[in-house]
Amino acid sequence: MKSHLMLPGPTPVPERVLSAMSRPMINHRGEEFAGLFREVTAGLQYVFQTEEEPVVLPAAGTGGLEAAVVNTLSPGDRVLALVTGAFGERFAAIARAFGAQVEVLAAPAGRAVDLEALRAWLEQDLERPAAERFRAVLATHNETSTGVTNPVEAIAPMVSRHGALLLVDAVSSLGAIDLPFDRLGLDVVVTGSQKALMCPPGLAVLALSQRAWQAADTARAPRFYFDLRSYRKGAAKAQTPYTPALSLLYGLRESLAMIREEGLEEGFRRHALLGRMTRAGIQALGLDLLADARHASATVTAVVSPTSIDLKELRRHARVVSGVTLAGGQGDLADSIFRIGHLGHVGPADVLVALAAVGDALTAQGRAGAAGPDQAVAAAVRVLNEERGRKA
Amino acid sequence: MKSHLMLPGPTPVPERVLSAMSRPMINHRGEEFAGLFREVTAGLQYVFQTEEEPVVLPAAGTGGLEAAVVNTLSPGDRVLALVTGAFGERFAAIARAFGAQVEVLAAPAGRAVDLEALRAWLEQDLERPAAERFRAVLATHNETSTGVTNPVEAIAPMVSRHGALLLVDAVSSLGAIDLPFDRLGLDVVVTGSQKALMCPPGLAVLALSQRAWQAADTARAPRFYFDLRSYRKGAAKAQTPYTPALSLLYGLRESLAMIREEGLEEGFRRHALLGRMTRAGIQALGLDLLADARHASATVTAVVSPTSIDLKELRRHARVVSGVTLAGGQGDLADSIFRIGHLGHVGPADVLVALAAVGDALTAQGRAGAAGPDQAVAAAVRVLNEERGRKA
Numbered sequence: 001m002k003s004h005l006m007l008p009g010p011t012p013v014p015e016r017v018l019s020a021m022s023r024p025m026i027n028h029r030g031e032e033f034a035g036l037f038r039e040v041t042a043g044l045q046y047v048f049q050t051e052e053e054p055v056v057l058p059a060a061g062t063g064g065l066e067a068a069v070v071n072t073l074s075p076g077d078r079v080l081a082l083v084t085g086a087f088g089e090r091f092a093a094i095a096r097a098f099g100a101q102v103e104v105l106a107a108p109a110g111r112a113v114d115l116e117a118l119r120a121w122l123e124q125d126l127e128r129p130a131a132e133r134f135r136a137v138l139a140t141h142n143e144t145s146t147g148v149t150n151p152v153e154a155i156a157p158m159v160s161r162h163g164a165l166l167l168v169d170a171v172s173s174l175g176a177i178d179l180p181f182d183r184l185g186l187d188v189v190v191t192g193s194q195k196a197l198m199c200p201p202g203l204a205v206l207a208l209s210q211r212a213w214q215a216a217d218t219a220r221a222p223r224f225y226f227d228l229r230s231y232r233k234g235a236a237k238a239q240t241p242y243t244p245a246l247s248l249l250y251g252l253r254e255s256l257a258m259i260r261e262e263g264l265e266e267g268f269r270r271h272a273l274l275g276r277m278t279r280a281g282i283q284a285l286g287l288d289l290l291a292d293a294r295h296a297s298a299t300v301t302a303v304v305s306p307t308s309i310d311l312k313e314l315r316r317h318a319r320v321v322s323g324v325t326l327a328g329g330q331g332d333l334a335d336s337i338f339r340i341g342h343l344g345h346v347g348p349a350d351v352l353v354a355l356a357a358v359g360d361a362l363t364a365q366g367r368a369g370a371a372g373p374d375q376a377v378a379a380a381v382r383v384l385n386e387e388r389g390r391k392a
Numbered sequence: 393m394k395s396h397l398m399l400p401g402p403t404p405v406p407e408r409v410l411s412a413m414s415r416p417m418i419n420h421r422g423e424e425f426a427g428l429f430r431e432v433t434a435g436l437q438y439v440f441q442t443e444e445e446p447v448v449l450p451a452a453g454t455g456g457l458e459a460a461v462v463n464t465l466s467p468g469d470r471v472l473a474l475v476t477g478a479f480g481e482r483f484a485a486i487a488r489a490f491g492a493q494v495e496v497l498a499a500p501a502g503r504a505v506d507l508e509a510l511r512a513w514l515e516q517d518l519e520r521p522a523a524e525r526f527r528a529v530l531a532t533h534n535e536t537s538t539g540v541t542n543p544v545e546a547i548a549p550m551v552s553r554h555g556a557l558l559l560v561d562a563v564s565s566l567g568a569i570d571l572p573f574d575r576l577g578l579d580v581v582v583t584g585s586q587k588a589l590m591c592p593p594g595l596a597v598l599a600l601s602q603r604a605w606q607a608a609d610t611a612r613a614p615r616f617y618f619d620l621r622s623y624r625k626g627a628a629k630a631q632t633p634y635t636p637a638l639s640l641l642y643g644l645r646e647s648l649a650m651i652r653e654e655g656l657e658e659g660f661r662r663h664a665l666l667g668r669m670t671r672a673g674i675q676a677l678g679l680d681l682l683a684d685a686r687h688a689s690a691t692v693t694a695v696v697s698p699t700s701i702d703l704k705e706l707r708r709h710a711r712v713v714s715g716v717t718l719a720g721g722q723g724d725l726a727d728s729i730f731r732i733g734h735l736g737h738v739g740p741a742d743v744l745v746a747l748a749a750v751g752d753a754l755t756a757q758g759r760a761g762a763a764g765p766d767q768a769v770a771a772a773v774r775v776l777n778e779e780r781g782r783k784a
Contacts, residue, residue, distance in 0.1 A: 005416070010420065010638060013639075018413075021413055021639060024405065026402075028402065058452050058637075094617075192635070194417075200417060200640075202594050202640060222614060224458050224486045242452035242455070243401060245452075245637075247413060247639065248637070
């Protein structure tokens with residue numbers, strides 16, 4: 001059956017990207033590679049909205065988070081982790097693994113970072129001697145586990161006033177939700193190839209500010225493979241310190257070209273629309289959204305599964321009957337939510353298919369009297385038509 | 393022009409593997425992925441010759457070496473590094489980066505590990521109290537930078553008698569040169585996807601002995617992404633802790649099938665033949681081999697460039713005129729050698745093309761009176777015919 005992958009990653013890879021990946025291997029120390037390296041770098045500068053040169057390395061996104069930590073921190077450094085879900089916890093765990101003293105400002109599942117609490121923590125921290133203050137703040141831009149987008153545009157100026165480095169996990173947002181690296185004065189932003197960048201998994205990508213690069217020169221966390229100074233040195237010759245994942249870079253070059261063709265702003269609008277359509281359809285089905293409406297993500301929607309529904313069966317039905325793959329919940333949320341990814345190479349029609357599949361799966365479990373798939377689709381189409389009205 | 397990539401990695405990727413990589417993304421927490429995971433694991437067990445389940449993770453080979461180090465060592469551990477070239481040095485540098493006290497038994501470029509010296513070091517070390525002895529020995533099976541294959545089959549029993557863990561870099565040998573993991577009692581063996589495994593770069597693969605897994609439970613080197621305990625836990629459910637590099641795994645499944653079809657033993661014989669053909673052709677051209685003849689590699693040949701020859705121009709000529717990409721030397725050897733890779737999806741005809749290209753490039757620099765490409769090819773063909781005679 002035709003498959004519709006509606007995960008928050010890996011996301012569907014466009015044919016153009018899959019085809020690009022079938023190019024033969026080349027010498028990664030030769031001129032042809034230097035051209036590829038430069039094209040990919042320029043494309044990433046566009047997506048990160050930065051003059052800095054992003055670093056690409058073979059790793060999952062988690063490897064990118066580790067690179068952010070080990071290049072900026074030293075054992076014993078105090079760090080403030082803004083935790084809004086499983087990925088915020090992971091970022092904190094990485095910092096702990098490398099010897100940082102991590103303090104956690106946590107939000108309940110579905111809520112964003114509490115800005116007033118953050119302001120208070122940072123202000124209180126400034127009363128300490130400079131050497132004992134938070135060295136870094138770890139933030140998750142888009143918390144994939146709950147479908148919440150944290151307001152980094154509000155967090156960044158607070159952290160900047162404090163003086164700590166701001167490290168941002170943008171794995172499930174970069175390219176889909178606006179996060180202007182230079183304008184916000186971010187220090188490290190991490191993403192992965194398999195989300196809005198529309199490539200297969202296997203590449204971690206990081207941008208570092210000049211301050212972050214300076215931190216890399218003095219940080220004492222042990223590191224080798226993730227020592228970004230080696231990548232910076234290689235980049236001066238348009239090379240990488242270790243063998244680059246060529247096929248994935250061929251794919252990334254192509255997907256970055258597609259992002260340029262659509263235009264970054266247009267991509268942000270598309271993802272925002274997909275988020276609104278998804279939420280409207282889900283609510284039409286009488287289901288609750290996990291995320292606070294003010295911070296609902298444009299790339300992934302977490303849906304609270306009614307207690308009367310067999311969640312596993314719902315996902316199985318969607319997959320087997322409609323060909324739609326939905327994501328489950330992670331950790332504590334495994335038995336209470338499912339998630340719909342709507343990022344990367346995804347359009348309005350894909351959201352309609354996903355909503356129809358969810359509605360059909362609910363109907364199959366005999367939710368008598370409740371709205372069916374047609375109402376979910378109709379609600380999403382209304383959102384789509386409103387958007388078209390605005391554009392016209 | 394038709395391109396002949398004669399590097400010691402990345403190696404040419406077969407069409408079958410490139411095609412396999414164009415499959416669409418799937419849910420990495422679903423049943424289809426579990427099937428892929430199990431097939432790849434079984435194929436790797438065949439190539440590693442082990443009952444253990446190898447671990448695959450998104451990273452360059454260097455990431456795999458780091459995983460070997462951080463999962464077995466603690467800061468302060470004494471380690472003996474057997475260094476026969478640039479990759480041995482890298483392995484030692486990684487151990488140092490994570491706080492090990494590294495002692496180096498080095499061999500001159502082109503020579504293998506001195507077994508008598510190793511025996512003496514290990515015996516002397518046994519006079520220390522048990523807690524202060526070498527915790528691990530780091531060895532390079534095939535030193536890619538010099539074209540030397542170290543006799544791991546002789547090193548392993550010595551290390552075993554001593555009691556240290558034996559960590560082996562087999563990035564440019566596994567699958568091409570016999571290295572039976574279980575039979576030799578190795579503790580960690582690391583390889584990469586882009587060498588004899590005939591895949592694009594981007595995957596590191598490791599096998600660990602039960603002793604090495606026990607070490608992982610007590611080692612205190614800081615680690616997160618490379619903490620192999622997370623991968624072992626995931627493997628119990630045929631999953632990975634972080635998003636796997638799906639496309640590369642599709643490719644690896646296919647290339648592992650090809651290795652089975654050829655048969656591991658036949659692959660070893662083919663690579664040994666390619667090495668003999670290459671060396672015969674190079675010697676017919678009157679060029680010197682860097683490697684000690686007793687330890688010449690079956691996968692990569694390092695050729696000493698005559699001082700009368702412009703080495704850069706030789707490589708450029710081979711590439712531009714014959715379409716043959718040769719590798720340069722690394723580090724101190726950058727100006728004195730070039731290297732011919734003959735591993736992975738490479739056959740006798742490819743070696744003939746490479747030798748003709750080298751001979752032609754030499755002739756173009758006016759080596760009057762010296763043997764030309766025809767003699768190099770003839771010498772290699774004689775080796776090929778001898779092999780055919782043996783088989784018939």
